[in-house]
Amino acid sequence: MLFNSLEFLIFFPLVTLIYFLIPHRFRWAHLLFASSIFYMAFIPVYILILFFTILIDYIAGILIENAQGEKRRWYLGLSLIANIGVLAIFKYYNFFITNMNDLLTVLNVSNKMGYLQIILPIGLSFHTFQAMSYTFEVYYGRQKAERHLGIYALYVMYYPQLVAGPIERPQNILPQLRTPQPFIASRVTDGLTLMMWGMIKKVVIADKLAFFADRLFSKPELYEGPAVVIGVIFFAFQIYCDFSGYSDIARGASRVMGIELMENFRRPYLSRSIHEFWKRWHISLSTWFRDYVYIPLGGNRKGIYRWLLNLLIVFLTSGFWHGASWNFIIWGALHGIFTILYAYFFLRKESRLAKISIPYWAGWIITFTVVSFAWIFFRATSFDDALLITKNLFSGWAILFQGKDALSALYLNYTFSSWLLSILLIAALLVIERMEEKKSIIAYIHSSKRWTRYAIYYIALLTLYLFGVYQQSSFIYFQF
Amino acid sequence: MKRYIVKVILFCFPFLGLVAFVNIYYDPGEVFHSQNREASVLMIQGKNVLKTAIPNDWTDFHLSYIQERLRMKLPKHSTVLWGSSRSSEITKELTGRKDFHNFALPGSSILDHVAMINIFEELGVLPDTIILNIDPWMFYGRKTILKEGESFYILDKDQKLQCKKGLQPYFLKAIKNMGIKPNNFFLIKEENNAWSKFTAVLSPSYFQSSVKALNKKNNSPTTRSFTPGFFTIRSDGSYSLGTWEKKNIPRVRISSRIYASLWGENFFYEASLKSEYFKLLERFTAYLQNKKTTVYYFLAPVHPLIYPSQDINYQTKMEKEIKKLSAKYHVKVLGAFNPYVYPELIEKEYFIDSYHLSSEGMNIIMKSPWQ
Numbered sequence: 001m002l003f004n005s006l007e008f009l010i011f012f013p014l015v016t017l018i019y020f021l022i023p024h025r026f027r028w029a030h031l032l033f034a035s036s037i038f039y040m041a042f043i044p045v046y047i048l049i050l051f052f053t054i055l056i057d058y059i060a061g062i063l064i065e066n067a068q069g070e071k072r073r074w075y076l077g078l079s080l081i082a083n084i085g086v087l088a089i090f091k092y093y094n095f096f097i098t099n100m101n102d103l104l105t106v107l108n109v110s111n112k113m114g115y116l117q118i119i120l121p122i123g124l125s126f127h128t129f130q131a132m133s134y135t136f137e138v139y140y141g142r143q144k145a146e147r148h149l150g151i152y153a154l155y156v157m158y159y160p161q162l163v164a165g166p167i168e169r170p171q172n173i174l175p176q177l178r179t180p181q182p183f184i185a186s187r188v189t190d191g192l193t194l195m196m197w198g199m200i201k202k203v204v205i206a207d208k209l210a211f212f213a214d215r216l217f218s219k220p221e222l223y224e225g226p227a228v229v230i231g232v233i234f235f236a237f238q239i240y241c242d243f244s245g246y247s248d249i250a251r252g253a254s255r256v257m258g259i260e261l262m263e264n265f266r267r268p269y270l271s272r273s274i275h276e277f278w279k280r281w282h283i284s285l286s287t288w289f290r291d292y293v294y295i296p297l298g299g300n301r302k303g304i305y306r307w308l309l310n311l312l313i314v315f316l317t318s319g320f321w322h323g324a325s326w327n328f329i330i331w332g333a334l335h336g337i338f339t340i341l342y343a344y345f346f347l348r349k350e351s352r353l354a355k356i357s358i359p360y361w362a363g364w365i366i367t368f369t370v371v372s373f374a375w376i377f378f379r380a381t382s383f384d385d386a387l388l389i390t391k392n393l394f395s396g397w398a399i400l401f402q403g404k405d406a407l408s409a410l411y412l413n414y415t416f417s418s419w420l421l422s423i424l425l426i427a428a429l430l431v432i433e434r435m436e437e438k439k440s441i442i443a444y445i446h447s448s449k450r451w452t453r454y455a456i457y458y459i460a461l462l463t464l465y466l467f468g469v470y471q472q473s474s475f476i477y478f479q480f
Numbered sequence: 481m482k483r484y485i486v487k488v489i490l491f492c493f494p495f496l497g498l499v500a501f502v503n504i505y506y507d508p509g510e511v512f513h514s515q516n517r518e519a520s521v522l523m524i525q526g527k528n529v530l531k532t533a534i535p536n537d538w539t540d541f542h543l544s545y546i547q548e549r550l551r552m553k554l555p556k557h558s559t560v561l562w563g564s565s566r567s568s569e570i571t572k573e574l575t576g577r578k579d580f581h582n583f584a585l586p587g588s589s590i591l592d593h594v595a596m597i598n599i600f601e602e603l604g605v606l607p608d609t610i611i612l613n614i615d616p617w618m619f620y621g622r623k624t625i626l627k628e629g630e631s632f633y634i635l636d637k638d639q640k641l642q643c644k645k646g647l648q649p650y651f652l653k654a655i656k657n658m659g660i661k662p663n664n665f666f667l668i669k670e671e672n673n674a675w676s677k678f679t680a681v682l683s684p685s686y687f688q689s690s691v692k693a694l695n696k697k698n699n700s701p702t703t704r705s706f707t708p709g710f711f712t713i714r715s716d717g718s719y720s721l722g723t724w725e726k727k728n729i730p731r732v733r734i735s736s737r738i739y740a741s742l743w744g745e746n747f748f749y750e751a752s753l754k755s756e757y758f759k760l761l762e763r764f765t766a767y768l769q770n771k772k773t774t775v776y777y778f779l780a781p782v783h784p785l786i787y788p789s790q791d792i793n794y795q796t797k798m799e800k801e802i803k804k805l806s807a808k809y810h811v812k813v814l815g816a817f818n819p820y821v822y823p824e825l826i827e828k829e830y831f832i833d834s835y836h837l838s839s840e841g842m843n844i845i846m847k848s849p850w851q
Binding site for chain 1: 481484485491495499679683684685687688691
């Protein structure tokens with residue numbers, strides 16, 4: 001079920017109302033049932049995969065807690081094999097086969113391996129990683145094994161964050177699921193406001209920018225120079241508003257029920273360095289890789305070269321997590337290289353550059369440019385397309401001096417009014433985010449007078465109604 | 481909690497009330513009050529439809545227009561055409577038959593053609609000659625393709641042809657008369673009218689259309705399909721769509737090329753001829769012949785730039801099958817999908833777009849003897 005669908009508009013108030021009307025002891029069952037319906041709105045049978053991993057990890061958690069020494073590692077290993085196995089079959093098998101078949105072609109072997117004709121279960125990487133974080137935490141002794149199968153299942157399946165995160169930690173969610181949450185009007189209002197802000201980001205900004213970005217990435221041979229720059233910038237904001245919009249709706253929906261989810265985005269496009277960017281972008285995934293990959297690999301404790309290698313490994317894995325395609329791996333590699341360069345020149349104490357203070361605007365421009373450049377590989381439908389877009393980036397700039405008619409290429413053959421509206425929306429977003437650096441938008445609204453508050457809500461509703469794109473477009477991160 | 485819910489409802493009520501009012505009052509998609517019938521009557525009487533009634537959903541309108549025309553018991557047409565927009569340029573001058581009428585229904589499928597016979601039969605106006613326009617998508621079975629990263633996934637689920645909204649009851653009666661049992665392949669879920677009304681009341685996209693229609697209600701239509709000059713009344717009394725594009729040939733040429741690159745690769749990707757639809761055409765032909773009706777098949781050529789980029793196998797196979805059928809039932813075939821059969825079509829631009837011949841182009845096809 002999509003957050004931006006009519007079904008959710010009925011589902012959400014109904015589930016929330018029942019949640020507050022029933023006694024606390026039944027709430028887990030109610031939420032679990034609602035989450036199952038939410039998930040089954042996509043491909044119902046895939047819920048069995050979820051049940052499978054839930055059961056494995058539930059048992060593994062208890063076994064790890066009860067075991068001693070080497071056995072603990074074995075049980076952790078079994079749980080990881082089950083989770084990664086599901087990912088390998090559904091997400092990576094066809095990618096592996098494609099590459100094997102390419103290799104066989106090079107070796108002149110005529111026998112080819114067959115593909116699996118399956119669709120990736122929605123949000124598979126998210127809930128698998130969330131389940132894995134539970135077994136890791138139990139293994140490291142930072143979390144007690146959950147004995148209540150229903151509560152544990154709800155931890156994995158909790159509908160607001162089931163298909164696109166935030167990838168939660170058991171320490172945050174499990175105690176909240178066990179605590180009775182009363183109906184607090186101000187909290188509900190905050191949650192609804194956050195949901196509305198998320199919806200604006202998704203249906204007003206992201207889906208509007210998608211018109212332009214989709215044109216560039218579906219027909220890259222038609223666009224050059226400034227049109228490519230605009231298309232890529234629009235995609236950078238599209239993916240941000242799409243994904244952070246989802247996270248805001250998820251957090252808002254959860255906050256209404258009194259369960260606080262972690263912040264997944266902290267205004268990443270205001271970052272002054274790639275290092276800062278990754279502290280602000282998809283925080284739940286970055287911290288997951290930090291805690292379960294980077295630190296176990298030794299982090300920055302094993303010398304400079306090992307540190308840089310660890311960074312590269314983390315970003316390559318992160319790229320591969322996003323999708324079974326070389327484009328995602330290259331995207332991860334680019335971020336790995338940017339981060340390594342930054343770490344080497346700006347984070348080492350011995351580095352001279354570390355002592356230089358870079359102006360905010362310069363850092364911001366460099367960071368936004370490299371991040372946007374990497375998005376080309378993330379979004380392009382093939383590696384060839386990504387290369388073509390990169391090549392076209394450097395040609396066709398003469399268009400800027402060829403008069404008014406030629407400038408229509410800048411709008412990617414769309415209407416000027418939509419293009420201008422998109423620019424204004426991006427500008428408005430950046431202004432709001434700059435304000436949010438000091439105080440959250442919700443706090444602003446909360447502290448304003450009643451009639452101002454109502455006016456803001458009405459303007460937000462009107463914006464949604466007048467400028468939203470309602471074609472039920474899926475969220476980009478659902479595919480992961 | 482109760483107080484809070486009441487407060488939220490009271491807060492939302494004026495806004496949602498306004499949305500509902502605007503959506504119902506301006507009703508750009510005619511969900512709440514269809515003007516199709518009024519518009520059809522006006523058009524048949526030769527009056528300016530745009531001044532009084534504004535039809536918006538042109539497919540629905542077209543169906544209503546056909547039904548209204550037949551209901552008015554106008555003199556029976558001895559020759560009619562059942563087809564799609566691809567045959568909408570065929571006029572009585574081109575056919576050389578004075579009482580010809582073009583009943584082309586945009587985007588029609590074989591199911592729509594079958595449904596049409598029931599409308600004609602019920603009104604007792606079955607013609608002596610029927611030209612059946614057959615389109616490349618008419619027997620088209622295509623599996624749903626999903627792209628995930630660099631791999632394609634093919635869902636084992638066939639896309640089905642659909643009857644136009646409102647034609648389904650006629651279709652079911654028609655196949656019953658033909659002795660065909662309705663099966664899963666032919667049954668199409670009818671759109672729930674009450675549900676569409678319910679969703680339209682507060683729909684944001686409907687609201688956007690309503691707002692766009694705010695100042696246009698009394699003097700101009702709300703969609704491009706009914707802009708003045710878009711449709712012309714032909715000499716047989718039927719109307720034709722899409723005349724605006726013919727005036728701008730250079731632009732059309734460019735758009736045809738863009739179409740070639742946009743559609744060329746995968747419009748017929750994984751397409752296959754569906755035997756169910758083919759059998760339906762066979763039974764339909766036999767049924768019409770039993771009713772002493774002469775049947776012609778008409779195949780409109782595809783744009784010469786597009787034709788090679790499509791799945792030629794699919795199209796030639798379909799053409800071959802149609803020819804086999806025509807030989808079996810002694811049905812004459814007019815035209816061909818392959819534009820290269822007509823060398824004249826290649827010399828100049830005779831197409832409105834990738835799939836639609838201009839009237840000049842149609843003249844070339846209809847010049848060939850057909851009776």
